[in-house]
Amino acid sequence: xxxxxxxxxxxxxxxxxxxxxxxxxxxxxxxDKLEVSDDTLNNLHRDIVEVISRYFxxxxxxxxxxxxxxxxLSALIVNTPILSAKHRNGRADV
Amino acid sequence: MTTELxxxxxxxxxxxxxxxxxxxxxxxxxxxxxxASIGAALALEGKRVVVVDMDIGLRNLDxxxxxxxxxxxxxxxxxxxxxxxxxxxxxxxxIDNLYxxxxxxxxxxxxxxxxxxxxxxxxxxxxxxxxxxxxxAGIERGFENSVAAADEAIVICAPEVSSVRDxxxxxxxxxxxxxxxxxxxxRIVPEMVERGDMLNHLDVVDVLSIELIGLVPMDDQVxxxxxTGTPLxxxxxxxxxxxxxxxxxRIDGMTDLPIEVPRxxxxxxxxxxxxxxxxx
Numbered sequence: 525x526x527x528x529x530x531x532x533x534x535x536x537x538x539x540x541x542x543x544x545x546x547x548x549x550x551x552x553x554x555x556d557k558l559e560v561s562d563d564t565l566n567n568l569h570r571d572i573v574e575v576i577s578r579y580f581x582x583x584x585x586x587x588x589x590x591x592x593x594x595x596x597l598s599a600l601i602v603n604t605p606i607l608s609a610k611h612r613n614g615r616a617d618v
Numbered sequence: 619m620t621t622e623l624x625x626x627x628x629x630x631x632x633x634x635x636x637x638x639x640x641x642x643x644x645x646x647x648x649x650x651x652x653x654a655s656i657g658a659a660l661a662l663e664g665k666r667v668v669v670v671d672m673d674i675g676l677r678n679l680d681x682x683x684x685x686x687x688x689x690x691x692x693x694x695x696x697x698x699x700x701x702x703x704x705x706x707x708x709x710x711x712x713i714d715n716l717y718x719x720x721x722x723x724x725x726x727x728x729x730x731x732x733x734x735x736x737x738x739x740x741x742x743x744x745x746x747x748x749x750x751x752x753x754x755a756g757i758e759r760g761f762e763n764s765v766a767a768a769d770e771a772i773v774i775c776a777p778e779v780s781s782v783r784d785x786x787x788x789x790x791x792x793x794x795x796x797x798x799x800x801x802x803x804x805r806i807v808p809e810m811v812e813r814g815d816m817l818n819h820l821d822v823v824d825v826l827s828i829e830l831i832g833l834v835p836m837d838d839q840v841x842x843x844x845x846t847g848t849p850l851x852x853x854x855x856x857x858x859x860x861x862x863x864x865x866x867x868r869i870d871g872m873t874d875l876p877i878e879v880p881r882x883x884x885x886x887x888x889x890x891x892x893x894x895x896x897x898x
Contacts, residue, residue: 540814546821549779553786553825 558598560591572602581607635666635743638750638869639768641792641799643784645755647776648804651840651850653752654682655859656772658849659866661716665747668707668717672764673754674729677721684847685710685718694722694729697738703745713849717746727759732766739767748869757791765792771799772831772869777806777817782825789828800831802865807836808882819879832865834858835880 569589576582588603640653650673657669670693671679680686685708696706696719710716722729742749751768754760765771771792775785785801792799803819810816819833837858843850850859857880868875 542811542814542817542821545779545817546825549782549817549825552779552783556783556787 558591565589565591576604578610580609583607633747635746635749636770637739637742637768638748638770638772639753639764639797640750640772640774641753641761641764641788642774642781643755643757643788644776644781647774647781648834648840649755649774650679650682650752651844651858652772652774652802652804652834652862653750654679655850655862656866656869657748657750658683658710658713658716658851659863660748660750660870661710661713662851662863663866663870664715665870666715666717666745667748667750668719668742668746669750669752670719670742671721671752672760673752674721674760675723675726676754677723679752680708680718680720681847682844683710683718683849685720686847689720692720692722694725697730697734703741707745710849712852727754727763730763731759732762735763735766742767757787761788761791765795765797768797771797772802773799773826773828774802774804775822775826776804777811777819777822779817782817782822786826789826798828800829801826802832802834803830804834805836806833806880808880812882830877831868832861833877833880834861834865 569587572589573582573584573587577584583605586605588601590601590603592599592601640649640656642649650671653669657667661667669679669683671677672693673679674694677692680689688708691701691706693706695701696703706719707717708720710718739749751764753764773785773788773792775781789799801823803822806819807816811818819830823830835857837856839853839856840850840858843853843856843859850856851863853859861878861880864875864878
């Protein structure tokens with residue numbers, strides 16, 4: 525009431541904590557939903573290595589799989605050194 | 619008396635009771651108070667109601683309802699067949715048709731499993747119009763047991779970040795069990811909402827995007843009624859009690875009953891201040 529009035533006069537009130545709460549909440553929920561279990565990540569890792577290995581000789585030890593998140597989007601980042609390309613006839617008729 | 623009884627039995631034959639789980643994920647947002655109050659309000663509407671405390675090992679619904687001195691059997695005894703359903707149901711002496719099945723205090727949640735609960739629910743449905751399950755906090759066995767037999771769910775959520783986040787998780791789990799939950803926003807402090815220091819109900823509905831069934835203001839009377847073990851809905855001038863009564867009516871079919879938004883009480887001099895443009 526009058527407290528609010530004085531606060532307004534003094535201009536002490538800056539941020540609106542409700543808006544902050546809503547923003548934080550929305551991000552928290554987005555992150556929660558993107559959370560991937562270790563099992564899923566391991567399976568994905570195995571499958572990707574398998575697919576890439578059909579086309580390239582890769583350093584499986586150095587293969588890296590990561591999920592990176594920023595405010596706007598999430599990215600799946602795969603990083604692998606390629607040792608050599610497999611030749612077409614290397615796999616075609618198998 | 620006899621005719622009354624037969625009509626009641628006839629009525630109950632063609633209508634099975636509804637099992638509603640009251641849940642929140644997070645603890646301390648008012649599940650137990652909501653269960654006790656909605657249960658009492660439905661009974662005041664003339665329905666046969668049982669409220670079931672599913673928080674095995676940490677029972678509390680009995681003290682909130684003031685029935686703690688009359689417990690003989692509990693939910694575990696009833697489910698395991700150690701007693702009859704009627705023996706485990708403690709009758710409220712102030713409100714007709716209101717019963718409590720207390721939790722067991724000496725067991726832990728693993729003593730029951732969802733399958734046993736589903737089997738037991740048939741008996742509950744035959745005996746009562748409404749079965750309200752007071753779900754424990756968390757998403758483990760206690761939650762599974764409470765949800766197993768439920769047809770419907772009410773999610774209680776306080777307008778704060780942690781509570782809304784947990785509610786979102788619970789809503790996801792309910793959907794995966796083909797239950798479409800309804801939302802109660804509890805513990806609203808209108809002064810803080812007006813000041814912009816608390817999420818308002820629209821924010822919460824926006825984030826959770828499920829159907830709203832009631833808004834309950836923060837109310838000192840909740841503590842008073844828990845202190846004394848008297849039903850909140852019997853307290854005069856309890857804003858929370860009134861809100862729970864309206865929720866009960868909406869559950870019971872009055873779907874067009876408008877949802878009132880809790881507001882600060884507009885005192886005269888504040889109104890005058892408002893007129894001069896510095897009320898807010």
